Amino acid sequence: MVTVTPLEAELLELAGSVPDPELPVLTLRELGVVRAVHARGTDTVEVELTPTYTGCPALEAMSLDIERILREHGVREVTVRTVLAPAWTTDDITEEGRRKLREYGIAPPRARTSSGPVPVELGTTRTRGTPPTEDEPAPVPCPHCGSTETELLSRFSSTACKALRRCLACREPFDHFKEL
Amino acid sequence: MTTPSARDLPEDTTGDTAVTAAALALGDDALVLSHRLGEWAGNAPVLEEEVALANIALDLLGQARVLLSMAGDEDELAFLREERAFRNLQLVEQPNGDFAHTIARQLFFSAHQYRLYAELAAGDGPFAPLAAKAVKEVDYHRDHAEQWTLRLGDGTEESHTRMQRAVDALWRYTGEMFQPVEGVDVDWTGLETAWLEWTTQVLRRATLAVPDGPRTGAWTAGAGRQGLHTEPFGRMLAEMQHLHRSHPGASW
Structure with a gap:
């Protein structure tokens, strides 16, 4: 040590x-x-x-x-x-960091329970999140109004680490820091 | 910055030629596919896909930089080698074609790369740190390709026809992915079996026919690892290397 x-x-x-x-x-x-x-x-x-x-x-x-x-x-x-190893994961973002992201309008990554891919389903015009499963235990709450009713608009956003979502309650689009 | 010297394989830049050769093969796959995907910038069918393909290209470029740096100077290797010195699979150099072609190429390659990196990550070889990092990125690429394959294959008559055409056209390039690469210590036969099983079930779910053409042997393609490339690759390289070769040593 x-x-x-x-x-x-x-x-x-x-x-x-x-x-x-x-x-x-x-x-x-x-x-x-x-x-x-x-x-x-x-x-x-x-x-x-x-x-x-x-x-x-x-x-x-x-x-x-x-x-x-x-x-x-x-x-x-x-x-x-x-340095590459051990590989960074979104679990390395501190609690304080998550709070600041949320205040900034970016939904922080959820704590990971498995390293599997995030299951999504493609609709005719956009991608809908599937109901919670073992791999996706929690919804992504809107960082603006807190509603858990949100939908995925684009799996990739302004940077590689984010996805674009929209809140179905307040209709605001927002970035989501993807779990990695 | 670089000096224009490395025109061929940098066989003496590291102590371990097997690792160098392997880093070139895997690095060239990532670099060439990254460049192809970058060609969609400004041309993708919808904005979301513009961003998606650019982000996937960026992930691959990051992987290529790490891998090529293990083999020598990344800039020299990318911009100053001749076509015959590139060791990438012929699959990744195939032109973008229509969106279905790009998705079929992504489906075939990312499914392979995902398993290859997962196996390398589980070992303790020189590629383990990068593989452990990149496998999570590639998982997302593979998922992206799978979702689009299902959507296009099981979509309209037009999208189904185009997706089937793309799958059929690229099928003969897929056998090459499982030619053992010296310095890459994995179970190639096991990788191929798992790839075939996964790809087959995705194609079936997408209501697409699994091509019955050969993937290896006569009437198939694949000598990229030996430096033999298909005709479109030379044109791609000319475009990719033009700026660097025209202004040697230039910097921002």
Whole structure:
């Protein structure tokens, strides 16, 4: 077991305070993508960052932001390394992160009970969610009015990590952070 | 940035040539299919599918970057190799055709890629970390293709006809997916059996006929792993590599 030094803990906190470039209401710590900070001496630091999706284009912006904030705090040399294992899941988003997503108008991912695909059914004009099953235990509540009567409009949305849904009660469309 | 040097297989860039060769094969599959799907941008039948295909392409591009980086410099490998040095399956280089063709290609490939990655993820080889990550993405791709196959196959007369035509046209490219790749330690026969079983039940549910044409042997295609590609691939590469080759070393 590797112990974390007070300096590393401080730098991890700093790196984690960087806002997500796509979802600026969330910090990288709340998103759960900053894995570790390793200090080599006092002015050389390696940060482990994990992508949400393998092709996530925000990864480079995240790396640059982490480098900048650590340099501003006196770290001379910062290396941000991408780590894939263990694979990130939406369960890595903190409770605070989920609350902020909801307030921002994005339905947070539900806690996963299985890694299976989300079953959906295609209608003539759009996709309807199927009734709750073992694989899909809970409905996706509307982040605006809280109604659980919502429908899937598009399985992919503005970013790879989201799907587009609409509330049947208040009729507002909203993004849903897909469970991964 | 890159220098224009790697025109052929970078056989000496890593210590393990089997891993390099395998990373190229799997990486090229992801890269080439990603490019094909990207060609739908601005042309997809509905906005939702425009976004869906672009997102699937993005997932594949992310996988390709990781895999090609295991084999050498990702930019050099993507933009400076000649056609004969690419190791992708002929299936993934097939032109988009109509939407049904693209969906059939997605159905066949993502069903295979899903099982392949699941098996790699369960092992402890060099591809396990990427596979564990990517298998969840591919699961969604496979589900997307399955839903569309059902919708088109069991849809209107026109959509059924087109979906059947696409399935029939691409069937002969599917045997190649199960040619063992050196450095990829999986049960290829088991993968093929599971693929065939799953694909058959999807096609049946979609009221489509399972093609009776051969998938391997005479009158089938498939030598992409050996660097032999179909005619449309050269044109695709020309477009994909044009900018990088025209402006070597350029950056934003």
